[in-house]
Amino acid sequence: MSKLPLGEGHKAVVLLSGGLDSMVCAALAREAGYTLYALTIDYNQRHRRELDAARDIAALMGVERHVILPLDLRQFGGSALTDDIVVPKDGVGADIPVTYVPARNLVFLSLTLAWAEALGARDVVIGVNALDYSGYPDCRPEFIRGFADLADLATKAGAEGDRFRIHAPLQFLGKAEIAAEAGRLGLDPAMSWSCYDPQVDGSACGLCDSCRLRKEGFAKAGIADTTRYAN
Numbered sequence: 185m186s187k188l189p190l191g192e193g194h195k196a197v198v199l200l201s202g203g204l205d206s207m208v209c210a211a212l213a214r215e216a217g218y219t220l221y222a223l224t225i226d227y228n229q230r231h232r233r234e235l236d237a238a239r240d241i242a243a244l245m246g247v248e249r250h251v252i253l254p255l256d257l258r259q260f261g262g263s264a265l266t267d268d269i270v271v272p273k274d275g276v277g278a279d280i281p282v283t284y285v286p287a288r289n290l291v292f293l294s295l296t297l298a299w300a301e302a303l304g305a306r307d308v309v310i311g312v313n314a315l316d317y318s319g320y321p322d323c324r325p326e327f328i329r330g331f332a333d334l335a336d337l338a339t340k341a342g343a344e345g346d347r348f349r350i351h352a353p354l355q356f357l358g359k360a361e362i363a364a365e366a367g368r369l370g371l372d373p374a375m376s377w378s379c380y381d382p383q384v385d386g387s388a389c390g391l392c393d394s395c396r397l398r399k400e401g402f403a404k405a406g407i408a409d410t411t412r413y414a415n
Contacts (some may be wrong), residue, residue, distance in 0.1 A: 185211035187212055187320075187353035187354075188212050188213055188215075188216040188218075188309070188351055188353050189216065190191060190216055190217055191213065191216045191217045191219075191307060192217035192218075192410075193217075193219035194218055194219070194221035194305070194306070194307055195218065195219045195220075195221060195229055195248075195300075195303055195304065195306075196212065196213050196218035196219070196220060196221070196242045196305060196307040196308070196309050196351075197221045197222075197223055197296050197299055197303065197307070197308050197309070198210045198221070198222050198223070198247075198308075198309040199223055199225075199292055199293065199308070199309065199310045199311070200222040200224050200238050200241060200242060200250070201224065201225075201234055201238060201297045201311070201320055202224065202233075202234035202235060202236070202237030202239075202241060202310065202376060202392075203234060203237070203377060203378050204332050204362065204366065204373065204376040204378055204398060205311030205312070205313055205354050205361075205362060205400075206241070206310075206311040206376075207237075207241045207311075207363050207371060207375065207376040208239075208311065208354060208362055208366050208369065208371065209309050209310065209311040209351075209353060209354060210222065210242075210245045210247075210309070211245065211366075211369040211371055212257045212309075212353050212365070212369070212386050213307075213351075214245050214246070215307050215310075215369065218307060218309075219248055220245055220246070220247040220248060221247060221251075221299070221300075221303060221305065222238070222241075222245070222247045222249075222250045222251070223250075223251050223253060223295065223296050223299055223375075224238040224239075224243045224250065224251070224252045224253070225253050225255050225292050225295065225306075226252050226253065226255065227255050227256065227257040227258075227266065227274050227288075228254075228256045228257060228258040228266065228286070229257075229262065229265050229266060230265045230266070230271070230380065230381065230382075231265065231283075231362070231377065231379060231381065231382055232382075233377050233379070233382045233386075234377040235252065235306075235334070236377075237375060237376050237377035238250075238252070239252075240267040240375050241375060241376065244375065246331060247340070247377075251299065253295060255291075255295075257288075259288065262285070262286050263282065263283060263284060263285040263286065264281075264282045264380070265283055265285055265380060266285060269282050271380045271381040271389075271392050272392070272393070273285060273345035273381075273389070273391035273392055275396065276318060276393045276396060276397065278319070279319070280318070280319050280320065280321065281318050281319070281393060282407075283318065283380055283392070283393060283394075284318070284320050284321075286319075286339055288322060289310070289312065289320075289322035289323065289327065290322055290327075290331070293308070293310060293350070294332055295309050296310070297335050297338075297339065297348065298400055300348065301339050301340065301341050301348075306346060306347065306348050306349060307348075307349050307351060307367050308335075308348060308349070308350050308351065309351045309353070310328075310350065310351070310352055310353070311354055312327075312328065312352050312353045312355060312400065313350070313355060313357060313359075313362065314355055314356065315356060315357065315359075316358045316359040316360075316397050316400070316401060317397065318393045318394070318397070325352075325356075328350055328352045328355065330354075331350055332348065332349075332350040332397045335347075335348040335350065336348060345407045347352065358401065358404075359397050359400060359401025359402075359404070360399060360400075360401045360404035360405040361405075362401060363401045363402045363404075363405040363407050363409070364405045364407065366407070367405070367407045372410060373402065373407075373408075373409045373410050373411055374409075374411045374412070377411075378394045378395060378397075378398045378411075379392060379394060379395050380392040380393070380394050380395075383414045385414070387412045387413060388411055388412065388413050388414065389413070389414055389415065390413035390414050390415035391415050392415055395413065398411075399413070
């Protein structure tokens with residue numbers, strides 16, 4: 185059953201990274217009946233393979249328009265995804281890892297909100313998760329609630345009482361539950377891309393936090409992950 189309210193006749197802008205969570209979110213929004221618009225941020229990330237995944241997913245979902253917006257965060261650095269810092273491969277730890285991109289979801293949601301207001305859309309969908317994740321602060325439910333309040337303060341629509349709805353349907357699901365949703369929705373896992381450190385042969389590394397969480401989730405769900413892993 186869809187974890188989004190019914191959206192027949194409503195537009196929704198999905199923040200589509202190309203990862204598993206964003207793919208499931210887009211499918212949930214389509215299932216709920218929203219007219220989909222997809223925003224992908226090309227932030228010059230190390231794992232640029234996810235941009236191709238986002239294009240494939242957007243085509244599969246039949247979005248009205250897919251915008252791939254360039255925003256070169258390598259100019260700032262500060263993350264293993266945007267700087268010459270080694271992606272850790274020793275397992276998910278208790279601390280916020282170096283793969284954290286400073287304020288990424290705040291920046292990306294702000295851009296998604298801006299496009300939503302321009303479109304006349306009031307529904308924004310993001311695939312953040314606060315259970316099986318690497319501990320990024322901008323994935324927490326407190327952040328999503330805070331941004332929803334900010335959206336109404338920062339926009340003409342919000343100031344006029346036409347409030348935005350920030351949907352995070354996977355917020356409290358574990359990776360196994362997300363994998364199960366992908367199965368229920370008939371999605372091919374290999375269409376999405378999660379790995380932070382793609383290998384030269386096109387495979388996922390299998391050892392970064394994102395790969396470990398993804399593999400564990402599919403294993404727990406008893407669902408085959410068709411992604412090709414090096415390890």
